[in-house]
């Protein structure tokens with residue numbers, strides 16, 4: 362079977378996208394998703410998204426980690442699928458779509474070489490704060506730890522140890538390490554389901570910004586990631602309720618093609 366695909370990246374978090382409005386790909390085909398994401402035997406990506414039809418919405422986003430499993434919400438993936446929908450001509454400068462964690466609004470600015478996407482994320486509650494870590498669900502589960510500096514910091518080993526500890530081994534969690542810099546914060550992330558450090562993690566920088574907001578009393582952060590700059594804005598209602606959460610940053614089409622599977 363020949364499959365047409367598009368490759369996008371959002372601050373280095375990279376994805377295979379497929380226009381699945383004709384339901385050519387079964388979302389249960391874990392082996393196919395894993396193969397398409399494989400960095401040697403496939404196209405190579407941190408994750409894969411199917412763009413599908415959905416009554417009452419411009420489209421449905423279905424997200425899969427590179428291990429082939431259908432996953433929780435992907436913030437960078439959400440930004441990239443909005444850019445994909447714009448390039449397909451499905452939307453213009455704004456959209457409302459449905460994803461695994463519910464409805465998302467997004468705004469689109471075409472910058473030529475990339476698309477600037479502002480993505481509204483879900484409200485956040487049930488925030489855990491103990492010792493020097495926070496834990497919350499921003500569409501995906503995130504453990505956030507503050508560190509002095511990212512210089513020579515081993516995100517992979519430190520992140521993997523937390524992700525596979527007694528508490529998280531079964532369900533998994535994403536793990537973010539946050540340091541403060543002159544322009545805001547720097548974040549590195551070990552991602553569940555990729556089982557590696559990714560160049561950035563959208564739901565992760567949201568969790569990191571909210572955690573930093575508790576520490577610094579701010580509601581907007583510029584975030585340096587390995588893959589580039591992101592911005593997060595939110596409103597802190599109280600210690601357990603964060604609303605009006607926006608993840609803002611570039612989404613870029615890298616290439617498109619067809620693959621025989």
Ligand SMILES: N[C@H](CCC[C@H](N)C(=O)O)C(=O)O
Nearest residue numbers: 435436437501554562563564
């Ligand atoms: N791997 C994550 C989902 C993707 C999160 C990340 N790519 C993002 O941009 O939010 C998980 O299984 O929880």
